Amino acid sequence: MRLWHVGGHVAAVIAMAACGELPFVSAQDAPFSGATYLRIQRLSDPRISPDGRSVLFTRATADTIANRWADTVWAIHSDGSDPRALGAGHRAAWSPDGEYVAYLDGAHGSAQIMVRRIQPGAPVATLTSGSESVRAFRWSPNGRQIAFTMLVRDSNGASVGDRRVSVISPLRAKVAGSIQLFVVDVSGALMRQVTSGSTIVGALDPGVPDHIPFDWLDANTLVFDGDSDAGADARYLTSQLHAIDIATSTVRRITTRLGLWHSPVVSPDGRWIAFTGLPKSPDSYRAQDLYVIRPDGTAMKLLTTGLERDPLDVQWASNVDLWFVAQDRGAVNTFSASTKAARARAGSNGAHRVLLGGVSPRGGFGVVVRSSGDHPDEIHRFPLRRPWELAQLTLVNDSALADVTLGEVEELDLRGADGTPVQGWLHKPPGFSVTRRYPLVFEIHGGPHAMFDAGFDPLVHQLAGRGSLVLRINPRGSTGYGNDFGNRLGSAYPGADAEDLLAALDQVIHTEWVDTTQIYVTGCGGGGMVTSALIARSTRFAAATMRCGADWVAFAAPTAVNDAVFARPMRVDPVAWLEQSPLRAVGSMGTRLLLIAGTETPASPVAIGATLGTALALRGVATMSVRVPGEAWGTTSTPLGWLRTVDALAWWFGPYRR
Secondary structure, eight states: EEEEEESSOOOHHHHHTTTTTTTOSSSSSBBBBBBHHHHHHHEEEEEEESSSSSSEEEEEEEEEETTEEEEEEEEEEETSSEEEEEEOEEEEETTSSSSSEEEETTSSEEEEOEESSSTTOOOOOOOSSSOOOOEEEEEESSSSSEEEEEOOOTTTOBBBBBEEEEEEEEEEEEEEEEEEEEETTTOOOEEOOOOTTTTESSSSSSSSSTTEEEEEEETTEEEEEEEOOOOOOHHTTTEEEEEEEETTOOEEEEOOOOEEEEEEEETTTTOOOOEEEEOOOOOSSOOOOEEEEEETTTOOSSSOOOOOOOOOEEEEESSEEEEEEEETTEEEEEEEETOOSSSSOOOSSSSSSSEEEEETTTTTEEEEEEETTTTTEEEEEEEETTTOOOOOOOOOOOGTTTTTTTOOEEEEEETTTSEEEEEEEEETTTTTOOOOOEEEEEEEESSOOOOOOOOOOOHHHHHTTTTTTEEEEEETTTTSOOOHHTTTTTTSSSSSHHHHHHHHHHHHHTTSSSEEEEEEEEETTTHHHHHHHHHHSOOSSSSSEEETTSSGGGGGSHHHHHHSSSSSOOTOHHHHHHHHHHGGGGGGGOOOOEEEETTTTSTTTTTOOOOOOHHHHHTTEEEEEETTTOOOOSSSSHHHHHHHHHHHHHHHHHHOOO
């Protein structure tokens, strides 16, 4: 197996790909390209001022010199007028009186909390310091303090706060510590650690991106999710809500039922704590629900009976009403709930992805970041009484696609191997013609419990811009379709999901638009593992790539999914793991394989992602490994990491010659 390290500038073959010397090049005048990708800005964290008149948000632009996304805090009036930059930073939040703005700025190597008045030209004060970055923060109700979480290290310098699982051998995993809570006075900038010892702040793997594990109950008390340090296996899908007195560090437990309870958000009057989670379950997937509970631990109430969708971005609109977003059949939309009812109500609708930023009780509106299949992020507002009426506030990305031709997207209603309806999308290249046959890239989502949605995805558009069809399917095991659908992986993973993917691919091939000699498959993380299973089951693929440095070795980690898809976990019984591994079929596999991993992946590619590649190489099958500098699992978190990954994919999916 050949190992390429793509460092500094892009290696020659990758540079050739960037210049368009690839079999995927389209004849269109302006297809989506890497240059288009670099023009697109990412928008996040819209926050409404207490008086409802202004909205803060973060704009991230690609800095190819430093190879990072440069964040800037912006403010606009709530009608979209008067956009203005406040300075470098991200995750801005208003003080309770609306006079100040706090945000994170990582310009000096670690992200610290900065505070300034909202007026232009106001001085900036740095509230925190140190070599570790602040993870999340919240203002106290009186605006005098800010609580935040930060990594703490032991006396030997080893991390005791990251909680990230690092696979260190095929048979065992290691969890490195906990995140701790701190409080800082806004006026005096005095930092004080609130939690310590065996207390662990933050649920391990709650399934919520950037989840904030705490909130202020009152000016003297914080409520947080977490658990005692009882070992990695015990902490997976086990988290409770706790309250802590910040003066005495006295902790009391709020929830009592065994389960994963996390992301507390306190109602404006302090009488309810909203949170999400689920009871302890042996299933590999069960949708989480939205609950409320009294601060004394009584009156725990379920608000989303029958929804079977995971609530995200939960926000209080009043002392009774809440809003959130959830995945639903290939889209992400808003929903509302009430402490007086047990069922949620649908809010927005449509084929898009919306991320809830906030709601304003005074103005009676909410704000979201919306993207669709043909348009990247923009800030929108919606009236709470008519949440389906989305009004665009920003025009940040309109010009990025002004001279770009995007291909059409066709939504597909397909059938899985057992006849189960499965949803998919076929992305077509610009200038698509039914009289031609095209290469097809089959992308598999990770997770394995995850969902492709209708939001904007530059990877799809760039591959389609190079003349390829791109197929995406949400097979059984995907989220957004209910508990039964999501829990159908079974104990023979990849099983039902792999069967659905191959059945759906057959149905697309029958359209006669596909060049059957050029069918390629790729996936990241769990999608990479399913990719290995597909090339073990079928010889129809001309080439495959496993991205994000993960294969069957990753099943050593003690997660709920891993334990549910094996009769006995790999770390307990490696034989059961081997029985389900594609390594058993390596003798009959002939699909050339590219492995893409970051240089910061916490293990070498020989240990993670390359077990199958090594076996194939020993048989003489073309295999290669590419390392992307500065990247970890996903290899696309930096602008150049994304370009290198896409170009490596496009090059490998061409007429490869050994």
